[in-house]
Amino acid sequence: MSPHPHPRRRRLAFAAFVCVVAGVLMAMVIAGEAGVTATPAPASTRAAGPLPLAAEQQPAPPRGCRYRPRTTSVRSGPAGRRRVALTFDDGPTSYTSRILDLLEGERVPATFFVVGRKVAGREDLLLRMLRDGHMIANHSYAHVDLSKASAAALRQIDDTQDAIKAATGFTPCLLRPPYGRTSRKLLGALARRHLTGTLWSVNPRDFLRPGTAAISQRVLDGVRPGSIILAHDGGGDRSQTVAALPSIIATLKARGYTFVTVTELLVSA
Numbered sequence: 001m002s003p004h005p006h007p008r009r010r011r012l013a014f015a016a017f018v019c020v021v022a023g024v025l026m027a028m029v030i031a032g033e034a035g036v037t038a039t040p041a042p043a044s045t046r047a048a049g050p051l052p053l054a055a056e057q058q059p060a061p062p063r064g065c066r067y068r069p070r071t072t073s074v075r076s077g078p079a080g081r082r083r084v085a086l087t088f089d090d091g092p093t094s095y096t097s098r099i100l101d102l103l104e105g106e107r108v109p110a111t112f113f114v115v116g117r118k119v120a121g122r123e124d125l126l127l128r129m130l131r132d133g134h135m136i137a138n139h140s141y142a143h144v145d146l147s148k149a150s151a152a153a154l155r156q157i158d159d160t161q162d163a164i165k166a167a168t169g170f171t172p173c174l175l176r177p178p179y180g181r182t183s184r185k186l187l188g189a190l191a192r193r194h195l196t197g198t199l200w201s202v203n204p205r206d207f208l209r210p211g212t213a214a215i216s217q218r219v220l221d222g223v224r225p226g227s228i229i230l231a232h233d234g235g236g237d238r239s240q241t242v243a244a245l246p247s248i249i250a251t252l253k254a255r256g257y258t259f260v261t262v263t264e265l266l267v268s269a
Contacts, residue, residue, distance in 0.1 A: 072187040073197035077226035077265035082257045084227045085265045086110040086248075087200065089139055089176060090234030092118055092125040098242050099233050100128055106249050108259040109133045113176040113198075115234065116141035116160030123167040130168055135261035137174035138164070138195065143235075146177045149185040157193065174198045174262055198262055200230035206241045207232050215244040220251055228262060 077085065088099065091112060103110055112129055114136055119126065129136055140146055141156040141163070157175065165171050175195045177186065182197055190197050204210075204218035219229055229248075231241050249259070 071196075072191045073182065073199065074228070074262075074266060075199045076201040076224075076228050077262075079224065079226040082225045082255075083260050083265055084223055084225075084229060084252060084257050085262045086229050086231065086259055087113060087137075087176075087198075087262060088231050088233040089113045090115055090143065090232050092122040093234040093238070095238040095242060096122075096125050096233045099245065100125070100132060100134075102242065102245055103134070104132055106246075108249055109135070109261050109264070110259070111135040111137055111174070111198075111262040112233065113137045113139035113174075114160070114164060114172075115139050115143050116156070116163040118234065119160075119163040119167050126164065126168050130170060133261075135172075135174070135263055136164055136168065136170060137172045137176060137198065137262070139176050140178050143178045145179060145181050147181040147183045147186055149183065149189045153186070154189055157189070157195070161193070196266070198228070200228045202227045202229045204229075204231065204244075206238070206244070207235060209237065209240050212240045212243040212247075215240055216247045216251075219244070219248050223252060223257070225257075226265065228265070 077083065086108065088096070088110060091114060096112070099110075109132075112134060114126065116138075126136060138157060138160045140153075141159040144153070144156055146153040146156060161171060173194060173196065175190055176198045180199055182199075187197055201224070202219055202222035204215045204222075206215045210218075215231075219231075223229065231245075232238055233241070252259070
């Protein structure tokens with residue numbers, strides 16, 4: 001008798017073993033599906049959802065407001081190109097909308113130095129300024145002398161920044177001190193706030209209402225390449241200023257000048 005099992009018996013034994021193993025494995029799979037809960041993936045591997053609004057990249061500011069000033073105060077821009085900046089103080093008021101209409105028709109950008117306390121109720125005018133390509137700047141909250149840079153004066157600056165930002169989402173980078181009164185202390189405070197003090201090189205004294213022809217002639221006589229022109233859209237009756245603008249714009253264009261915002265003027269400084 002052979003000491004080895006018969007080949008047929010070996011095959012049957014192997015087949016039985018395979019069936020047993022397969023049955024055990026199947027039972028384990030069924031039990032796992034019925035009673036085991038999937039483990040959550042670690043937080044770092046989950047799909048990222050939208051970031052909170054505060055963490056999202058904010059819209060870019062209007063062109064020119066990211067320039068790096070070389071000085072804390074300016075009166076004019078570079079004289080190498082025939083470019084000028086038209087600026088308006090003391091608004092927004094009812095005259096502002098008339099000026100915006102006129103500038104839109106002439107395709108002329110300007111810079112508006114806004115009084116903070118006048119923003120409420122006129123937010124639409126500020127939004128239109130930005131939409132039309134103009135620049136908004138700070139002119140204090142209540143048109144007061146800022147030159148002593150006292151705590152109260154600095155609040156005037158900060159409150160105006162806050163009012164403009166709340167109305168438009170835009171933070172100005174220019175400030176014109178009321179009455180043109182400034183000081184080293186004020187300029188230092190402006191620099192810490194990333195603001196450039198902005199004066200002017202052409203002043204037609206339109207706030208005195210000398211007449212439409214006088215306003216126009218004073219501007220045209222004073223303009224040079226790089227000029228910053230001072231005018232007013234608030235602080236009183238500004239109908240003469242509005243009436244003078246078409247002549248000023250048409251004549252300067254005929255002389256080969258291009259109108260830009262103050263920040264655009266200073267980019268090439």
